[in-house]
Amino acid sequence: MSLRRPAQRLTRPSRAAHRKRYAPMIGLAVAAALAAPLARANPPRPDTSAWKCRLCVFYTGAKAKVEAGAIYADGADFASGRYSGIDHNGAYLQAGGKGRWRTREGAYGSFEADHLGLPSRHVAVMAGQEGRYRVQVTYQGQPFRQYEDTETPYRSAAGEALVLPGGWVTANSTQGMTTLRSSLESVRIESDRRTVTLSGNYFTSSVWTLFGTLSHSERTGTGAAGAGFLTEAVQLPEPIDYATNDVHAGALWADAGASVRIAYEGSWFDDKIDQLLFQNPYQPLVPGSTSGLLSLAPDNNLQQASVSGEVTLPLWSGVLTYLASVGRLAETGPFVPGSTLTSDPVSLSGSLPGDIGLTHYALALALRPAARLDLRGRATYDGHDDHVAVLAIPYIVTDTLPGGIAVTPRYGEDRVRLTGSADYRLLRWVRFGVGGNYGHTHYAPGQVLTSMSELRAWGEATVTPIAAVSVTVKGGSSRRDASRFNAAALPPGENPLLLAFDYAPRDREFLRVRGTWAIDARFAWSLQGSAATDAYRRSQFGLSDGRQRELSSTLTFSPGKPWSVYLEGSYEHLEASQYGLQLPASVAWQERDAEYFWSAGTGGTWTLSARWHFKADYIHARSRSDTGVQSVGLLQAFPQDGTTLDTVKVDADYRCSPALSLRMRYQRDHFGSSDWALQSVYPDTIPMLLALGAQPYRYTVDSVALSFIYRL
Numbered sequence: 001m002s003l004r005r006p007a008q009r010l011t012r013p014s015r016a017a018h019r020k021r022y023a024p025m026i027g028l029a030v031a032a033a034l035a036a037p038l039a040r041a042n043p044p045r046p047d048t049s050a051w052k053c054r055l056c057v058f059y060t061g062a063k064a065k066v067e068a069g070a071i072y073a074d075g076a077d078f079a080s081g082r083y084s085g086i087d088h089n090g091a092y093l094q095a096g097g098k099g100r101w102r103t104r105e106g107a108y109g110s111f112e113a114d115h116l117g118l119p120s121r122h123v124a125v126m127a128g129q130e131g132r133y134r135v136q137v138t139y140q141g142q143p144f145r146q147y148e149d150t151e152t153p154y155r156s157a158a159g160e161a162l163v164l165p166g167g168w169v170t171a172n173s174t175q176g177m178t179t180l181r182s183s184l185e186s187v188r189i190e191s192d193r194r195t196v197t198l199s200g201n202y203f204t205s206s207v208w209t210l211f212g213t214l215s216h217s218e219r220t221g222t223g224a225a226g227a228g229f230l231t232e233a234v235q236l237p238e239p240i241d242y243a244t245n246d247v248h249a250g251a252l253w254a255d256a257g258a259s260v261r262i263a264y265e266g267s268w269f270d271d272k273i274d275q276l277l278f279q280n281p282y283q284p285l286v287p288g289s290t291s292g293l294l295s296l297a298p299d300n301n302l303q304q305a306s307v308s309g310e311v312t313l314p315l316w317s318g319v320l321t322y323l324a325s326v327g328r329l330a331e332t333g334p335f336v337p338g339s340t341l342t343s344d345p346v347s348l349s350g351s352l353p354g355d356i357g358l359t360h361y362a363l364a365l366a367l368r369p370a371a372r373l374d375l376r377g378r379a380t381y382d383g384h385d386d387h388v389a390v391l392a393i394p395y396i397v398t399d400t401l402p403g404g405i406a407v408t409p410r411y412g413e414d415r416v417r418l419t420g421s422a423d424y425r426l427l428r429w430v431r432f433g434v435g436g437n438y439g440h441t442h443y444a445p446g447q448v449l450t451s452m453s454e455l456r457a458w459g460e461a462t463v464t465p466i467a468a469v470s471v472t473v474k475g476g477s478s479r480r481d482a483s484r485f486n487a488a489a490l491p492p493g494e495n496p497l498l499l500a501f502d503y504a505p506r507d508r509e510f511l512r513v514r515g516t517w518a519i520d521a522r523f524a525w526s527l528q529g530s531a532a533t534d535a536y537r538r539s540q541f542g543l544s545d546g547r548q549r550e551l552s553s554t555l556t557f558s559p560g561k562p563w564s565v566y567l568e569g570s571y572e573h574l575e576a577s578q579y580g581l582q583l584p585a586s587v588a589w590q591e592r593d594a595e596y597f598w599s600a601g602t603g604g605t606w607t608l609s610a611r612w613h614f615k616a617d618y619i620h621a622r623s624r625s626d627t628g629v630q631s632v633g634l635l636q637a638f639p640q641d642g643t644t645l646d647t648v649k650v651d652a653d654y655r656c657s658p659a660l661s662l663r664m665r666y667q668r669d670h671f672g673s674s675d676w677a678l679q680s681v682y683p684d685t686i687p688m689l690l691a692l693g694a695q696p697y698r699y700t701v702d703s704v705a706l707s708f709i710y711r712l
Contacts, residue, residue, distance in 0.1 A: 062712075064099025064111075067663070069707020071117075078148035078190065079697035080669060085119035085143040086703070093117025094707045106130030119143035119192055128201075135200040142193040146224070150692040151683055152237050153183040154278065162236060162278040170283045173687035177281065180684055187237045189694070191221025212249035218242075224692060225276070227292050230397065232282045234292075235692040242271040242297070253309075260309040265327075268301045275336045281690050291340045298333025298351075304358065317368040327358040339396040356411060357385035372425040379418050386412035386444060395492065406492050412444030433460040436476075448490060450483040452503050458510075468518040475511040480504075497581070498542040505538045522560075527553045539579075546576040565604030572597040582631070589631035596624045603649075615651040639676035646670045658711070665705040673697045 071092040073080075081087030095117050100110040109127040116123075121141045128134035154162040165183045174180060199213040225238035250263030276294040284290055304327030311320045331354025364378040390408060397403040421435030436457035443449050458476025482505050487496035499505075514528040534546040552570035574595045581588055603617035625641040647669050654662045673696040682693040 059100070060102050060104050062099070062101035064097060065709055065711040066097035067095065067707050067709045069094040069663070069705060071703055071705040073701055073703040075699060075701040076703070077699050077701075078145040078188070079671065080699045080701045081143070082145045083120065083143060084115075085141075085145070086701075087143075087145045087148070094705055099712070106132075131203055133200065133202045136198075138195075138197045138199075140195045140197075142195070144191045144193070144221070145188075147189040147692070147694040150187050150189055150224075150237075150694050151184040152187050152235075152692055153180060153185070153281065153683075153690075154237060155185070156237075156239065160239075160273050160276055162276065164279045164281060168279075168281065170281060172283050174684040174690055175687055177684070177690075180690075184683060187222065187692070189222055189224050189237070189692070191219055191223065191240050193217060193219040207253055207255050209252040209254070210250075211252065213246070215244075215246040215248075217244045217246075224694070225294065227278065227294055229280055229282060229289065229292065230285055232285075232688050234278070234281060234690045236276070236278055236294075237692070238276060238294075238296075239273055241273055242269065244269050257312040258309065260307065263306050263308075265304045265306070266302065268299075269297070270299055271297045271333075274298070274334055277340070286341070288341050293336055293340050295333075295336045298331050298354075300329065300331040300333075300354065302329050302358075303327060306360075313367075315367075319366045321362075321364040321366075323360070323362040325358075325360045329356045329358060330354055338394060352391070352408070353388065355387040357383070357387060359383035359385070374423040375421075377418075377420040380416070382413075382415040382417075384411055384413045386410050390446075403492060407446075409489075409491065410444050410446040413441055413447075415439065415441045429464045429466075431462040431464075433462075434458070435460075446489055448486050448500075449503055450486070452480065452482045454478060454480040468520075469516070471513070471515045473511075473513050475509075477507070477509045479508075480506045495541070497540065499536070499539050501536070501543045504536050504543070507535045507537060509533050522558055524556045525554070527551075541579050541581060543576060543578045546574070548575075549573040561607065563604060563606040565602070567602045569600040570598070587631055589629055591627065591629045594626045596622075598622045611655045613653040613655075615649075617647075617649045619645070619647045621645040639674075639679075641673075641675050643673040644671070660711075661709040663705075663707050663709055665703075667703045667705075668701070669703075670700045671697060 071094050073086050074089055076086050076089055078087050086092060096114045098112040102108040107129050112124045114122045119141045120143055124136065124138040126136040153164055155165065157163045167179060169178045171177045195215060195217040197213065197215045202210040204210060219240055219242055221240045223238045223240050225236045227234055227236060245268045247266040250261060253260045273296050276296060278292050280290050280292060304325055306325035308323040313320060332351055334351045360382050362380040367375040388408060392405050392407055395403045395406045417437060417439040419437040421433060423431060423433040425431045438455050440453040442451045456476065456478035458474060460474040462470065462472045464470045482503055485499065490496055510532040512530040516526045518524050529551040532548045536544050550572045554568040556566045558564035576593050578591050599621040601619040606614045608614065623643045627638040629636045650666045652664045656662055675696040678694055678696050681691055683691050
């Protein structure tokens, strides 16, 4: 007898048992499947406390460097120091520096100063707190030196007047002015502009920023102006004294997918000299015409409000950019008398209430419907609403003879411009692009044209057969058409047979080619050229055609850290033709102008050791202008104009210690020019022109600079 456990009956579990047994595992699987996309969309943030970024470390602490030394110039004059202010022989202070500081709490500041010993000095100081505010103050000096060798018999008198010296002898020509030579005094045609700007930003939150800029600019000095008495002309030393104040302020809201910018701009121009009265040096053609009067730039102001921003679209990586602005341009300035003749009845009182409304709307869209296709489009509208009252003003020709009635010109217009382009990457190494724009302008009544339109189309291809070589070709054409010419709207004295170049019907074709070749890690070469041709098909007189050709190339060689060199050159040719008619014999003539520009340069850097660093550059540039007039089969060539420039710069830096460096520079500038309109024209050279005697620029300047740089 055996004792065994009875055999159990094997039966399939019921569905309920399955559900009960596997329900927890199924629930976990479903939960994991549903959580996987969410986990991918919102992955847990990693612990970045131990991460280190060597490329984005914020500097903390303070450091600065200051430079002090001297520049000595030999051969300097107004022409050589036109924008730098080094306008005479002698020594100049070389001073400047820059520095910055930042704390771990996010406070920061910086300063920068250049050319402190020259009129072209620049100073900028900035301070702020990261995420809270930023404030910056800048000063910029801008000298303009034009002519130093000019002379004039005019003296500045009290008020806004130029007078001739006592005992002046009037005559019908400069040769008859017997006291002219003894009355000449040197006058410099120069001016200085000084601009101070205060700007800042205040970050009220992570999405809101307030910004503002205040700017004040002044310009004082003496310029050159022309005036005349019918057939007799004078060149005057015109006083310059005006100021401009600008305001720009607003708020910016920016989030991940959109931004809005609201801004206000205001600009006020104040000319402290409204008019210039000057004595007549000639024998008056009309009895009593002993003086002339010029109206200078009137006071004016511009005020404008705008809203702009962009929106990121959920489709095709689209970005929509918008801008809308409205403004008002106003001019205020007293009318000057129509004539200085006390017997003339022409008299104007008050001022022209200049008032032009400005409207601008713009909408741009960028889309990428496919990985290889980019689409861009832009539409803009500009409106000028002329609210100035139409005035009929009697005028005087050259302050001598009554000329009739002049009607104030109109400036109202509506301009629409549409632009679009498409870029498609056909293959990895081929990319195509097409585009174009259409513009239409409708002019308010009373202007020379009723409407004008221009259509421009272009195509572009970029081929990159290998990574080191890239070639881009772009070409296209445009056509500009204008409505019927309204000769009655021309200002008095203008030729109704001429069409101004900026709105005359024109056909243009252009082509641009650019290529780059990285020969290896040391060599790189680029070559680019362009050509354009213009044809003014409806211009019977005036500009008839023009063309432009340009070619430039650059070669760089950098074998390693110790040294590198470059070589570059360029060529440009401009040519234009115009037709005219000589009256009263009705003799047709043609003028042809051609201008040529060449330039070449070379240079490089060389680090001799840890202490010595050298840099050298040489530039040679030339230009030439040819003008010829052909009439009745005969060609008359004007004297040839041209310029030549040679500049050599050699810099040497010596590191005396980690904190102290010595910087040395030698520079030689040679410039020569020929201009037949100025060449040998002195105050008494031309009988009917009392000139200032300005001569073409010529100079050779050698300058040596030595300065010490100390790093704090």
